[in-house]
Amino acid sequence: MLEVNDIHTGYGPVKVLYGASLNAQSSEILCLLGRNGAGKTTMLKAIMGLLPVMSGSVTLQGQELHRLPAHHVPRHGIGYIPQGRRLFRELTVDENIEIGLMARKQSRDTRDWVLDLFPRLRERLDQQAGTLSGGEQQMLATARALCLRPKVLLLDEPTEGLQPSMIEQIRQVIVKMRDEGFAIILVEQRVDAVLSIADRVTFIENGRDVRTTDAATLKQDTSIIARHLGV
Amino acid sequence: MEFGPHLMLASLEGAVIASILVLTAMGLSIVFGVMRVVNVAHGEFFMLGAVLAWYVSTALGGHPAIGFAVALIVAPLAVGLVAAVSDQLILKRINYDPDRTIVGTIGMLFIIQQTTLMTFGPEARPVEAPFNQRLALPWFEFSEGGLQMIWPWGLSITSYKLFVIFAALTVLVALWLFLTRTKIGLIMRATQQDSETAKAFGVPVGTVYSCVFGLGAALAALGAVLVVPIQQAHYLMGADPLLMAFTVVIIGGLGSLPGTVIAAFLIGMSDGIISVFFSPTLAQIIATFLVAMILVFRPQGLMGKAET
Numbered sequence: 001m002l003e004v005n006d007i008h009t010g011y012g013p014v015k016v017l018y019g020a021s022l023n024a025q026s027s028e029i030l031c032l033l034g035r036n037g038a039g040k041t042t043m044l045k046a047i048m049g050l051l052p053v054m055s056g057s058v059t060l061q062g063q064e065l066h067r068l069p070a071h072h073v074p075r076h077g078i079g080y081i082p083q084g085r086r087l088f089r090e091l092t093v094d095e096n097i098e099i100g101l102m103a104r105k106q107s108r109d110t111r112d113w114v115l116d117l118f119p120r121l122r123e124r125l126d127q128q129a130g131t132l133s134g135g136e137q138q139m140l141a142t143a144r145a146l147c148l149r150p151k152v153l154l155l156d157e158p159t160e161g162l163q164p165s166m167i168e169q170i171r172q173v174i175v176k177m178r179d180e181g182f183a184i185i186l187v188e189q190r191v192d193a194v195l196s197i198a199d200r201v202t203f204i205e206n207g208r209d210v211r212t213t214d215a216a217t218l219k220q221d222t223s224i225i226a227r228h229l230g231v
Numbered sequence: 232m233e234f235g236p237h238l239m240l241a242s243l244e245g246a247v248i249a250s251i252l253v254l255t256a257m258g259l260s261i262v263f264g265v266m267r268v269v270n271v272a273h274g275e276f277f278m279l280g281a282v283l284a285w286y287v288s289t290a291l292g293g294h295p296a297i298g299f300a301v302a303l304i305v306a307p308l309a310v311g312l313v314a315a316v317s318d319q320l321i322l323k324r325i326n327y328d329p330d331r332t333i334v335g336t337i338g339m340l341f342i343i344q345q346t347t348l349m350t351f352g353p354e355a356r357p358v359e360a361p362f363n364q365r366l367a368l369p370w371f372e373f374s375e376g377g378l379q380m381i382w383p384w385g386l387s388i389t390s391y392k393l394f395v396i397f398a399a400l401t402v403l404v405a406l407w408l409f410l411t412r413t414k415i416g417l418i419m420r421a422t423q424q425d426s427e428t429a430k431a432f433g434v435p436v437g438t439v440y441s442c443v444f445g446l447g448a449a450l451a452a453l454g455a456v457l458v459v460p461i462q463q464a465h466y467l468m469g470a471d472p473l474l475m476a477f478t479v480v481i482i483g484g485l486g487s488l489p490g491t492v493i494a495a496f497l498i499g500m501s502d503g504i505i506s507v508f509f510s511p512t513l514a515q516i517i518a519t520f521l522v523a524m525i526l527v528f529r530p531q532g533l534m535g536k537a538e539t
Contacts, residue, residue: 005506048431068429080431088424099421102414103433144432 001026001183002047002078002152004010007056007066008078009046016042018207019056024152024183029174031194031215032187034204035229041083043156043204047185049073060152074103079145083156083187085137087144089130093121096129096140100147114143117173122227135166152183159193171197191229195219203228236370236383238504245503247392247461250399251454253495256479257406257474257488258450264486265423265443268322268332272339273451273471276314280306280452281464282347285356296361299460306456307449314448315441322444323437340469347466360391360460393459402453403492410488419443423486451476475502478518482525484535493533 001023010016016039024030028188032040042127045051047058049070056064065073074080088096101111115122118139124132129140145153155174159167174197178184188194194201198215205228259273283306288298317339325331367387369380411415422429422439430436451472455464462468479498483490498518505514525532 046318049429050427069435071433071435074433082431086425086428088421088428090424091420095417095421098414098417099429099432099434102418148432192321 001061001105002185003057003059004043004047005057005059005095007043007046007058008054009042009051010054011051012040015054016090016207017046018078020207020209021056022185022212024185026183027152027181028179028199029184029186029197031198031201032185032204033191033194033201033229035224038204040204041156041209042207044080044082044156044185044187047073047154048078070087073173074150076106077148077151079142079148079150079153081145081153081155081158083160085141087129087132087137087140089128091129093127093132093140094125094127096144097147099119100144104148106147110147110149116189117146117176118143128138135169138162138166138170146177150182152185154179154185156187157189158186159188164186167193191225210212233383235516236368236386237507239368239370240386240388241504242500243388243392243503244507245500246396247499248503249496249499250396251458252472252475252479252499253492254399254402254454254457255451256293256476256483256491256495257403258447258454259476260480260483260486260488260491261450262447263442263480264488265419266322266327267329268327268336268444269329270444270447271333271336271473272317272343273336273447273476274471275340275343276310276448276469276470277451277455277472278347278464278466279310279313279343280455281459281468282351282466283309283452284456284459285351285358285464288358294361295359299358299361299456301457302358303453307452310452311445311449315445316440323440327440344466344469351464351466353466353483357463357464358459360389362390362394363460364390366390366393370478381445381521386488391460395461398457399454402450407488473487475518477524480532481522482532485531487532487534487536490532490534 004020004022004023006019007017008015013212020039020043022030022032022043034040046053047065049068050052051064053066056066057064060076060078063076063147065076077119088099097111097114120136121139121143132140133230142158158170162170171193174184174186186198195215195218200212200214201218202212203210209230213224236275255273255277262268283340284302287302287305288295291301316355319337321339322332325335336489365387366389367382370383370386372379372381410420416437418434420434422434426436454472455457475498479494480491482498501517502514505517
């Protein structure tokens with residue numbers, strides 16, 4: 001569905017990705033694993049068009065995305081949950097959701113669907129996003145991305161700094177979205193969390209993808225993980 | 232005149248100054264808040280508004296109210312358009328880099344100023360007020376017969392100055408409604424908070440920036456159209472409003488709109504009152520001193536939030 005093919009990108013003169021590829025299918029959770037600074041977040045930003053792709057391509061169902069201006073990318077159905085949540089902190093919960101809805105001109109139905117997924121947010125519609133608890137902020141960031149009714153969902157360390165009950169809730173939503181047919185790309189640091197949720201895993205090392213395996217294989221042979229992430 | 236009526240007169244003058252100032256400073260504050268651009272050319276957009284008002288009202292002739300009413304609409308629109316185009320031509324090309332935008336807007340300042348000098352000329356030209364009746368104001372005084380209303384000689388305001396105060400208030404309310412109640416306002420506020428994330432949610436940040444830059448300039452121009460029947464249009468008239476607007480925005484907190492309103496009121500009123508009782512120079516000294524004190528003790532401004 002979403003294919004990233006041999007992309008080179010970086011921040012200004014600093015190159016981060018040197019020919020990285022991945023391939024996400026619908027109804028599947030693809031996890032990106034790699035050491036700090038390997039280029040996982042950069043990969044997601046490049047998909048969103050937030051970084052210039054110098055060579056290679058990003059295609060969604062055959063359509064090229066990497067030539068589009070950044071604000072056209074989400075309109076093709078990619079929901080992005082950035083690292084650190086990046087909410088519009090001084091806007092209310094309702095306004096944050098409204099921004100998500102506007103991106104693909106979604107109706108009230110989508111709003112209700114999203115609020116049914118996260119009933120906690122419905123109670124806090126008029127509260128400033130920055131004053132929510134960490135878990136609620138993550139819910140809002142997820143809700144905002146789901147407001148696009150995306151085909152592909154990019155999650156960058158969604159469980160970072162959350163308490164276990166919240167992590168479980170976020171995990172359930174991710175699994176639910178997978179079962180509804182979304183293609184999900186998940187960046188996650190904790191290996192146990194990855195193994196319990198992922199269908200496939202792509203290892204990123206020094207700006208390249210070095211290996212893609214089924215999660216089932218990894219569970220049987222954890223030495224692969226040690227080889228790529230080992231400290 | 233006794234002290235009481237005199238103070239009232241000075242306060243009214245101050246309110247007029249504050250009204251113009253709040254519009255100009257608001258423009259500067261919005262541009263900085265959303266785009267993080269310190270617009271040094273802001274005063275020239277103010278001047279351009281005044282000059283265009285003169286052109287429009289002279290070209291139309293007839294009753295001064297007609298020319299003024301048309302100028303009130305045409306001048307801000309035209310200046311906003313000029314600003315939006317220069318954003319696309321200059322600021323966008325230098326990627327809104329904080330240092331280079333300052334140099335870029337200084338360049339815009341000179342281009343606009345000198346173009347006006349070459350076309351409009353060095354003269355100061357008046358625009359006739361649409362209406363200008365003198366309204367005598369009452370004052371209350373205790374005497375043997377209890378509270379008495381008197382009409383001190385010289386205590387008056389022109390209807391036009393009252394109109395300026397109300398017009399500025401109306402624009403402020405409209406601006407607030409625009410920013411908080413409309414979709415475009417919401418998009419602007421989201422862009423202000425986090426432009427990269429806004430992009431990831433389909434916000435055309437480049438277009439938003441051009442609109443915001445245009446809106447900021449249009450607010451300055453609107454203030455200028457309102458002021459031009461009181462003060463004449465001149466190609467160098469932009470310097471003072473720029474300085475005052477910066478004073479207000481620093482005191483209020485860069486990018487904070489409520490802070491800007493409060494500071495504009497403070498500075499405008501103190502400018503009016505101190506100018507009447509002492510001297511305009513003292514008013515400026517005090518305003519500048521206030522800026523210095525704010526920068527020392529509360530660098531984020533009255534209502535600004537400290538960087539975290």
